[in-house]
Each structure stands twice: as structure tokens, then as C-alpha cells.
Amino acid sequence: MTIAPSPAVELSGLTKRFGDHVAVDGLDLTIPAGTFYGLVGPNGAGKSTTLSMIAGLLTPDAGTVHVAGLDAARDREHVLERLGVMMEGLSLPERLTGPELLEYTARLRGLDDTWPQRASDLLELLELDRTPSTLVVDYSTGMRKKIGLAMAILHRPRVLVLDEPFEAIDPVSARAIEDLLHQYVGGGGTVLLSSHIMDVVERTCRRVALIDAGRILTEGTVDEVRGRGTLNDVFVDLVGAAPAKRLEWLA
Numbered sequence: 001m002t003i004a005p006s007p008a009v010e011l012s013g014l015t016k017r018f019g020d021h022v023a024v025d026g027l028d029l030t031i032p033a034g035t036f037y038g039l040v041g042p043n044g045a046g047k048s049t050t051l052s053m054i055a056g057l058l059t060p061d062a063g064t065v066h067v068a069g070l071d072a073a074r075d076r077e078h079v080l081e082r083l084g085v086m087m088e089g090l091s092l093p094e095r096l097t098g099p100e101l102l103e104y105t106a107r108l109r110g111l112d113d114t115w116p117q118r119a120s121d122l123l124e125l126l127e128l129d130r131t132p133s134t135l136v137v138d139y140s141t142g143m144r145k146k147i148g149l150a151m152a153i154l155h156r157p158r159v160l161v162l163d164e165p166f167e168a169i170d171p172v173s174a175r176a177i178e179d180l181l182h183q184y185v186g187g188g189g190t191v192l193l194s195s196h197i198m199d200v201v202e203r204t205c206r207r208v209a210l211i212d213a214g215r216i217l218t219e220g221t222v223d224e225v226r227g228r229g230t231l232n233d234v235f236v237d238l239v240g241a242a243p244a245k246r247l248e249w250l251a
């Protein structure tokens with residue numbers, strides 16, 4: 001008898017309120033190990049809040065998060081070892097260069113002596129090796145995102161949680177990031193990312209969940225969810241198009 005591996009991420013009744021506002025409303029979601037998974041939804045749907053709770057940056061008001069079979073509330077240290085996280089707006093040590101930041105990450109995580117090669121591979125693949133002496137404070141938005149991704153993946157986590165990894169990324173860099181993430185998933189890793197860029201999600205993810213107002217509207221393989229249309233069509237159908245209003249003063 002073979003024992004099925006634990007899901008990479010399992011959310012059960014996950015809930016977060018900010019005052020009276022319920023940002024995440026009893027979310028149940030299972031992300032199988034080795035899956036490239038996309039979380040999509042309109043602005044304010046609760047994507048970042050959900051990812052922040054998985055990453056241990058926010059405490060849920062109710063419900064549980066399991067990562068690789070471990071309860072994130074009870075076994076935080078081991079869960080953090082298994083996770084790589086890149087969230088919007090997370091602060092970085094600004095007075096370091098990209099290579100120094102990776103060294104800092106490697107030392108903080110106590111990585112073995114294979115990290116310099118990994119760091120150099122990541123800097124090259126993400127084209128950050130061209131500006132080795134630029135301080136992070138002087139990085140562009142896209143460069144910050146890329147170094148954030150390199151920091152998240154350097155310790156070869158089981159699960160990568162990425163908030164909007166393709167936002168502010170040029171098309172060539174986006175392909176490099178996609179390539180890196182595909183290699184990672186090909187090696188057994190799990191990617192959970194949020195995105196507004198439907199064609200990237202359609203192209204890269206195997207499964208997708210569409211959330212709105214903190215609840216799942218639909219979930220499944222990308223093919224199941226989009227049916228005969230595109231993910232964009234399904235998104236607009238389920239979430240509802242923005243109200244059309246003619247602005248006379250603009251005409």
C-alpha cells in the first residue's frame with residue numbers, strides 16, 4: 001500500500017477579519033504537492049490576506065493552515081523551514097547588494113556550503129548578476145521582486161508562496177521567472193501564487209482558485225475552470241463586470 005503524500009497546503013475554515021470586514025471567509029482549500037497553483041480574484045478579494053496567513057505573517061481569527069502535513073500554528077518553526085515566501089511590501093535590508101542579500105539569507109537559514117553556487121545561478125537566471133554592486137535601495141520594482149524570489153527559493157523550500165510575482169515584471173524577465181518556477185515544480189516543489197495576469201496563470205498554473213469577498217467561487221484544473229472560454233471570461237462572468245458609466249465631462 002502506498003501512502004499518499006500530505007497536501008502541500010491545506011486550509012480549513014480559514015477566516016480573517018479586519019474590524020467588521022471579513023477579508024477571508026471560512027476558506028477551505030487543498031493544494032496537492034507538486035502543483036503549480038494560481039489564486040486569482042479581483043482587488044480586495046482576500047488573496048494577499050490568505051497568503052499572509054499561510055506565510056505566518058498574519059494570525060487567522062479562525063481555521064487552520066497545514067503545510068506539508070504540519071499545523072502552522074503548532075509547528076511554526078518547521079513550517080517556516082518548508083516555506084519560501086515572497087509577499088508584496090515585505091521590507092528588505094536596503095543597504096545590501098543583491099549578492100549580499102542572498103548571503104545574508106543563506107547565513108540566516110544556516111544553509112550548507114552549496115548556497116554560493118545556487119545564489120550565483122539564481123542571480124544569473126534572473127539577470128541580477130549584471131548589477132552586482134547596486135544596493136537594494138536603488139533597485140527597480142522588478143529587480144526587488146526578482147531578488148525577493150531568489151531569497152524565497154534559495155533554501156529549496158517544499159512550498160513557494162508568491163504574492164503577485166509577475167506584477168511590474170517585463171516580458172523577458174517574466175519568462176525567466178516562469179522557467180525557474182517550472183524547474184522548481186519539475187523537481188517536486190509546489191508553487192502557490194496570486195496574480196491578476198490571467199494569461200500567465202493560464203500558461204503556467206495547473207490548478208486555479210478564483211476567490212471573491214474571501215470565498216472560493218470556483219476551483220479546479222485550469223482546463224476545468226476555463227471550460228471553452230478563457231480564464232479572463234470566467235473571471236468577468238463570475239465576479240461581474242465593472243459598471244459601465246459614460247463620463248460626460250470627459251467626452
Ligand SMILES: Nc1ncnc2c1ncn2[C@@H]1O[C@H](COP(=O)(O)OP(=O)(O)OP(=O)(O)O)[C@@H](O)[C@H]1O
Nearest residue numbers: 018021022023041042043044045046047048049050
Ligand atoms: N491590515 C489591514 N487592515 C484593514 N483591512 C485590510 C488589511 N489588509 C487587508 N485589508 C482588507 O481586506 C480585504 C482583502 O485584502 P487583500 O489585500 O487580501 O486583497 P487582495 O485580493 O490581495 O487584493 P489586490 O488584488 O488588490 O492585491 C480588502 O478589503 C482590504 O481592504
